[in-house]
Amino acid sequence: MKAYIFSVRRLLLSIIAVLLCCSMILQTNIMMPAAASSQKKHAVKLNSNAYVTMRDVQFLVQEKGKVASLTIAITNNASNEIRLFDYWVKIKNKSGKTFKTNLKETDKAKVKVQPNSSIYLTYYAFVDDQTKLSDLIFDIIQWDLSTANYERKLGSLSTSVVSFEETAAFKAKVMLFGSTKIRGALKQYTLYKDQNYGYLTLNFLLENVGSYTTDLTNLHFVVQSEGSSVYNLDSGTITQQKLQPKERKIISLQAAIPLSLLGKKLSLAVATTEDVNKISLPIGVFALPQLKPSVAAMPRKPRFMYLNGQPVNAVIGDGYVPFNKDKEEISIPITFENTSQSMIAMPSMEYYVKTKDGLLYPLIAEAETELKLLPKIKQTIHVSGQIPNQNILKNSEIIVLTKTAESNKSHFLGNFSIVINNQEDLGGTIGKYEGFEIKLNSIQRTPFDKSDLIVAQFNIMNKSEQSKSKPDISGYFVINGVKIDPSKSSTVILDDLITVGPNQTYSLLTYTEVPFTANISRIDYVMAEEENQKIGSPINKFSQDKLSVVPMLAPKETYDITNIGYKSGVRFLKSGIYEGLTNDFFYAELEYTNKELRAMDPSQLAGYIQNQSGSVIGVTFSEYKQRVMPNGKVVLSAWTQIPQDFEKEKISFYFGRAFNVFQDQGMSVVKPVFTTINVKDVGTKQDLINLSFMNYSLNMRKLYATLSVSDGFNVDGINLSFQYDLIKDLQYQENAESHKLLIEFIDQGANKVTYSKEFTVGNDVGKDDSLIEGKDITKMIKFNDSDVHFKVEYKQYKINIYDVFHENKMLIATKEFNWFRQE
Secondary structure, eight states: OHHHHHHHHHHHHHHHHHHHHTTOOOOOOOOOOOOOGGGGGGOEEEETTEEEEEEEEEEEEETTEEEEEEEEEEEEOSSSOEEGGGEEEEEEETTOOEEOOEEOGGGGGOOEEOTTEEEEEEEEEEEOTTOOGGGEEEEEEEEOTTSGGGEEEEEEEETTTSOOOOBOTTOEEEEEETTEEEEEEEEEEEEEEOSSEEEEEEEEEEEEOSSSOEEOTTEEEEEEETTSOEEEOBOTTGGGSEEOTTOEEEEEEEEEEEGGGTTSOEEEEEEEEOTTTOOEEEEEEEEOOOOOOOOOBOTTSOEEEEETTEEEEEEEOOBBOOOOSSOOEEEEEEEEEEOSSSOEEOOEEEEEEEOTTOOEEEEEEESOTTOEEOBTOEEEEEEEEEOSOGGGGGGOEEEEEEEOTTTOOEEEEEEEEOOBOOGGGOOSSEEEETTEEEEEEEEEEEEETTEEEEEEEEEEEEOSSSOEEOOOEEEEEEETTEEOOGGGEEEEEOSOOSEEOTTOEEEEEEEEEEETTOOOSOEEEEEEEEETTEEEEEEEEEEESSOOOOOBOOTTOEEEEOSTTOOEEEEEEEEEEEBOSSEEEEEEEEEEEEOSSSOBOOOOEEEEEEETTOOEEEEEEOOOOSOBOTTOEEEEEEEEEEETTSOOSEEEEEEEEEEEOTTTSOEEEEEEEEEEEEGGGSOOBSSSSSEEETTEEEEEEEEEEEEEEETTTEEEEEEEEEEEEEEEOTTOSEESSOOEEEEEEEEOSTTOOEEEEEEEEESOTTOTTEEESEEEEEEEEEEEOTTGGGTOOSSEEEEEEEEEETTEEEEEEEEEEETTOOO
16 A cells, blocks of 8 residues: 555656646756855755755846746756756745745756756746845755655755845846856946936946857846836847857946936846746846936036947037027037947937026037047037027036937937137137137228228148148127127138148138228127038137237338238339329339249239328229239339329328228228328429339430421421430339320410320330330421411420329429520
8 A cells, every 4th residue: 555655656746747847848958067165055955966056036026016036056066967847946935925936937948957067047936015135035845745745845045144135336247148148237327307307328238258149139127126116228229139259238228217216226127028928037136326417527528428339438618609690599519539449320319408497408410410430530519509598508508318219219328517618708819729829910990992891810820740721710800899790701811722731821811891980999809610601619819909000111111922822022112193184193103023933913902092181092903914923023003083182292002912802892901001102202303314104214315396397488386306215124024004105395485385295105116106115216296286486485495294194194304495406
């Protein structure tokens, strides 16, 4: 009978074993080295050569309840295998309450432990909400039909003896995952809050420390509190990827946490999901630090962050409020530097100004749609947007979010303090920008048509050791403390160059128009970057206490144009007042020398005259259409009509290089010089020797006046014969403007009978109305008048020589002669 009962018990035990194993699928055991002797201290022996130890115990709260998960290690040091269906684990608490225990689905295929190896098994049970880790006891039992309930307790493992607290914040833990091991560690967190939630981003390291590639699909993450609240973390697409052996990845996890939980004890649980019953089992729990809102990074200070799992430094530059008469805006640069070894595709980003009251104002990024960050190369994105007023920026910050295409959710990335680069905080005459030194050369006020121009001229030097492109620079004037609309200002580069070499300097001028009646006490210029034809970040506010003084040229001093591609010298030669019928005519001549190494078109000149009363009249300059050879010279003319009542005893003549104003609205002068002309001192020669006319020298001698008689006795006019020299000054290539010479004959009798004739000057040989180059040339002029003998007194006559230009004439020489005598 006893033998029969024993046989029945053996049969029942076999049935139980079959039932436990019926759903098992064979898989290879995880071969582990035999556990060290230190692990045996808190172990339960299966036999003399095998024992069980706890590897991990964790809680995870989910929709179905609170799950306690136990992972044990079974170590077999014997030479025989151990059959696992002979053993089981029961989970209970200190008060003796037993919870229904389940074996992880994938572990059901593990049926034995090979000799000299170890395997891991994970059991779990739903426990009471009040249960703590330290309350748990794990009974290790062996199925035995010879004992009551067919169970024989081999021993117990207790978390009160071996502690399994959460992994400390920022510390690493190796977790069992599938058929391999992965190391996890919290690397960084950022937190931004509004009135309802804290928006948390956790950057978490995953490293495959095993020998096999693992699929991360079944991995998910939650934040849990001591009060059993659980918040799923969005991990984007990273869990759809694979992790190669020894490969490391940073994944960004995001969740919205109620404000009431901030500052309380929270943990990050890494879990897998059972395919059959959809139970989540924790494989690692990491304590979170006490969560506080991220402190905003200061401008110009790098903030370390992760983009798509790669390390990046982000630096925010000084913000600025562009001038806009219709609305208030802020613009601010953000520079990203990829510090990894591979390219990073920038995710979709969102930018906001967050005020101290929590209000958000969106900013738009002006950047490529698909920006890529190359290793060790900085990329700057300018963001800008409308704000109610500049005052809100004092306690505001920039919020940067990333947006995932899969969930269409925005996640917090970082925050930055705002510092506004006010031009009031800048000043002086020297600024620096991206390796350039910018020096204010002058601020001048110059007449232009019916108004004045305020013209600021800058010298910009490349102080670096490599060539650079010309920076895109713009700005606006501040006159008497009032900002002038930037659209009313323009800039002109005076040098002909593509790039700026090391220690090379070029000139830039900027100007704006003001009424000529404006009373100006102070002028500042705020120079700024130019971004898409808009005013960008200020570079410097250039200040000058008063307008630059226009220098006066000394006699025979040269005005030098030093701009690259336009190097030349201009020297004042002479000037005078021509007489007209209704208006007079100011005229001046300038010697222009090409100092470039190539034949060049002369730089266009501009200028004006001003009398002692302050009246100003613009002057027209020659436009010489031919190239001037290197070191070649031409004579340029400058002229303008002036009223006959224009006070002209002393005139200041201002001239300099011209620039085109507001796209062909006229020409104005940059950095002019002036010379003063005392009209009374511009005397008329009292002889006809060495007369300066255009680029010629004229001598007249042996003048002889007599009556012209035809048909032997009919007087029909006056014959004036003379001998002359006309010598060209060969130092000049040409005279830019043509003049005519007028010879006037005045009988000095009571009637002052006057005759005149105009001549061209040059090489028109054979023409009666021309004077040709050469020496000792005889010329006769006939003044026709059949009544001449009734008008003249035949005593003395006067010869006046006039320079005729644009139908206006100026007396350059005069002398009296006797009739019928060669003198």
